[in-house]
Amino acid sequence: MNAAISLVETPLMPVTVAQLGAGPPVVYLHDVLFDQVASDGGVPLVLDLLSASHTVFAPALPGFNDLRQLALVDDVEDYVLLLADLLAVLSLEKPHVVGTGLGGWIAAELAVYRPDSLRTLTLIDAFGLRVEDHPTARFFDAAAPNPLGGRREVREMVFAEPDGAVALELMPDFPDDVSNERFFTNVHAAARLGWSPPAFYDPKLCSRLGRIVVPTHIIWGSADAVVDVDHGRAYEAGIQNASLTIFEAAGHAITVERPHDLAEAVSAFIDLHD
Numbered sequence: 001m002n003a004a005i006s007l008v009e010t011p012l013m014p015v016t017v018a019q020l021g022a023g024p025p026v027v028y029l030h031d032v033l034f035d036q037v038a039s040d041g042g043v044p045l046v047l048d049l050l051s052a053s054h055t056v057f058a059p060a061l062p063g064f065n066d067l068r069q070l071a072l073v074d075d076v077e078d079y080v081l082l083l084a085d086l087l088a089v090l091s092l093e094k095p096h097v098v099g100t101g102l103g104g105w106i107a108a109e110l111a112v113y114r115p116d117s118l119r120t121l122t123l124i125d126a127f128g129l130r131v132e133d134h135p136t137a138r139f140f141d142a143a144a145p146n147p148l149g150g151r152r153e154v155r156e157m158v159f160a161e162p163d164g165a166v167a168l169e170l171m172p173d174f175p176d177d178v179s180n181e182r183f184f185t186n187v188h189a190a191a192r193l194g195w196s197p198p199a200f201y202d203p204k205l206c207s208r209l210g211r212i213v214v215p216t217h218i219i220w221g222s223a224d225a226v227v228d229v230d231h232g233r234a235y236e237a238g239i240q241n242a243s244l245t246i247f248e249a250a251g252h253a254i255t256v257e258r259p260h261d262l263a264e265a266v267s268a269f270i271d272l273h274d
Contacts, residue, residue, distance in 0.1 A: 001048045002041035003058065010085040013072050016060040017090070018043070021051025024274045025095040027087070027118075028058045029103025031125075032139075032190040033158065033183070034170060035255040036064060046255045049263035050098075054270065057095070059086060061103065063189030070192045076202055079193070080109045087117060096270045100124040100255055101226075102190055108205065108235070111212040120273045121216040122266055123235055125224050125252050127200040134230040136200045143187045151175060151183075160223035160251035170256060200227075209238030216242040217269040219262065221250030 003018035018037035028047060030036040035044045037058050043051075050056050062079065063070040073079060083106065087095065097118045099107030104126025111121045127136065142153040150173045152162070159167040175183065194200040216239045220232035229246060236244040245265055250258050 001043050001051065003037050003043050003047075003056075005037070005039075005041050008059075008086060008089055010082060010089055012078070012082050012085065013062065013069050015082070015086055016065045017086070018058040018060075019055065020047065020058075021054055021056050023054040024270065025092050026050060026054045026056050026270065027092065027095045027097045028056055029083075029097070029099035029107050030058065030061065030064075031101030031103055031255070032186050034253055035100055036060060036186070039065065044255065044259070046259040046263050049259060050266060053267060054096075057090065057092065059083075061106070061189065063192055064186060067185060067188060070189065073192060076106065076109050076193060077113070079106045080113050083110055084114050084117060094119040096120045096122070096274070098122040098124070098266055099126060101252065102127055102193065102200075104128065105193075105200070105202070108209075108212070109202065111214060111216075112205065112208045115211055115213050118214055120270060121212065121214050122219065122269060123216065123232075124219045124262070125221055125227060125254055126218075126231070126235065127194070127227055128202055128205050129231050129234050130198060130201045130203060130206065131230050131234050134228050136231075137226045139200070139226060140187065140191060140195060143183075145184075157225050158252040160221065160249050160257060166256055167253070170253075206234065206238055209235065210240060212239045213241070215269075215273045217266070218242055218244045219254070219265060220244065220246050221252060221254040221257070222246050222248045223251045224254075226252040
């Protein structure tokens with residue numbers, strides 16, 4: 001399935017939004033790799049599956065489609081305000097919000113700052129927290145250009161089975177030029193929030209999780225080597241009405257490693273609270 005792509009004007013910047021499916025509205029915030037809708041409307045399988053019974057709105061986070069947008073955002077609060085404005089422009093009142101990785105962090109912050117703006121929250125392998133003795137992996141070190149070529153270090157970090165067929169197909173050792181350009185564009189865009197210390201987390205977020213009052217489902221890959229499962233447990237402990245589901249033999253790339261299981265778990269939670 002291909003999504004309908006539109007450019008939505010907000011007070012801060014125009015946002016590219018993909019829309020597909022029919023049913024209760026779900027806003028999906030993507031991670032750094034693998035689950036963003038392509039510029040031609042090509043949809044990752046997990047979103048295709050979610051759209052079978054939901055209307056999925058999948059905005060591109062700042063910089064992922066146009067690096068010039070990064071000049072307009074400084075910190076996570078800017079991303080939250082942008083998202084709040086986007087929901088208002090789209091007339092989405094209390095949608096279900098799903099976020100993976102980087103998008104999960106922004107979704108959690110939205111639920112902290114605007115607790116009345118969403119119906120449920122689903123966090124999948126989300127960044128955002130500092131967990132004692134469980135630091136977030138040094139993703140940008142692994143993702144840096146390698147004079148010898150190769151993408152193995154990143155692949156080992158994000159996949160539970162780095163030499164499996166899915167991992168090698170989506171992240172070969174020597175990708176073509178188009179894939180390389182997309183990879184480094186995404187890494188550059190993610191660095192706006194994740195590069196400078198504190199990398200990939202908000203030191204205030206953990207103490208503010210009690211402000212999240214909507215039903216929350218936390219989903220984690222047991223083999224996530226980027227933000228390990230203790231981050232999921234910290235989210236569960238900090239949010240009043242939260243449950244945690246752990247997928248065995250899944251890593252940070254859970255959206256492409258377990259798309260059917262993931263879509264089923266997300267849909268079941270949303271339908272329970274719709």
